[in-house]
Amino acid sequence: MKVITSKDNRIFKLFLRLSQKKYRDSLGMFLVEGENLVREAISMDMAEDILISDDFSGVYPDIEKSEKTVFIKGNLFKRVAQTKSSQGVLATVKSTLLEKDEFVDYLKSKEGHILILDKLQDPGNIGTILRTGEAFGYVAVVLIKGTGDVFSPKVVRAAAGSVLRMKMMMAEDPRCAREVSEASGRLPVGTLVKDAISLEDYRIQDDIALVIGNEGNGISSEMSLLTEENITIPMRGDTESLNAAVACGIIMYETMKGRK
Numbered sequence: 368m369k370v371i372t373s374k375d376n377r378i379f380k381l382f383l384r385l386s387q388k389k390y391r392d393s394l395g396m397f398l399v400e401g402e403n404l405v406r407e408a409i410s411m412d413m414a415e416d417i418l419i420s421d422d423f424s425g426v427y428p429d430i431e432k433s434e435k436t437v438f439i440k441g442n443l444f445k446r447v448a449q450t451k452s453s454q455g456v457l458a459t460v461k462s463t464l465l466e467k468d469e470f471v472d473y474l475k476s477k478e479g480h481i482l483i484l485d486k487l488q489d490p491g492n493i494g495t496i497l498r499t500g501e502a503f504g505y506v507a508v509v510l511i512k513g514t515g516d517v518f519s520p521k522v523v524r525a526a527a528g529s530v531l532r533m534k535m536m537m538a539e540d541p542r543c544a545r546e547v548s549e550a551s552g553r554l555p556v557g558t559l560v561k562d563a564i565s566l567e568d569y570r571i572q573d574d575i576a577l578v579i580g581n582e583g584n585g586i587s588s589e590m591s592l593l594t595e596e597n598i599t600i601p602m603r604g605d606t607e608s609l610n611a612a613v614a615c616g617i618i619m620y621e622t623m624k625g626r627k
Contacts, residue, residue, distance in 0.1 A: 397518035420444035423455030474551035494525020548576035563597035
């Protein structure tokens with residue numbers, strides 16, 4: 368059994384670097400942690416290197432058999448683990464972001480709504496939206512530049528595997544996001560608190576690109592000029608707005624009910 372014992376080891380250094388966004392971006396890789404996510408990455412042939420703490424030797428016999436698996440001393444594993452109560456297994460995965468042309472080609476081959484995330488920041492919201500979107504049949508996500516890191520540990524955990532399965536691309540600006548949605552035959556529909564069609568009255572005829580704005584500021588002014596229609600959730604009482612992930616979940620559920 369090969370065990371990494373030195374902090375100078377190449378694989379250990381790679382896992383350590385991927386704890387930082389700048390290296391995730393420059394290397395085009397990210398980390399998944401825990402038995403379920405690592406198993407899923409392996410089953411999808413997406414795992415590059417797999418790291419198991421020697422404290423967990425024998426716990427995952429099938430994962431240990433992989434030629435990509437390396438053991439590491441427990442004290443070193445704790446330095447790369449993304450959670451306090453780790454399950455003792457990590458893997459590196461290549462970025463799942465697609466280039467624009469490949470993303471559009473994929474969308475042309477699929478039916479279903481897509482999401483456009485317009486500078487969302489909270490990792491829990493982003494991960495929850497990815498997970499909920501997949502559950503409700505949304506087929507892809509456009510991330511406008513300025514949106515939080517979709518491969519951060521908190522997003523990956525909140526997405527519960529959806530970050531591995533959902534097709535995604537990064538758009539430089541709202542205009543690029545509009546071009547992508549139009550090219551795929553989906554017109555962007557915004558989400559606003561006021562001056563929009565009530566979700567109760569909204570009737571969907573075709574697949575859409577649902578735009579979800581920043582938690583504090585909503586949809587950017589540039590993106591608001593590019594949406595075809597806007598939806599709002601009718602609310603009672605004195606509440607002015609809903610959490611972004613909650614609002615998005617409600618709208619996604621209702622829009623999927625309205626599909627042909």
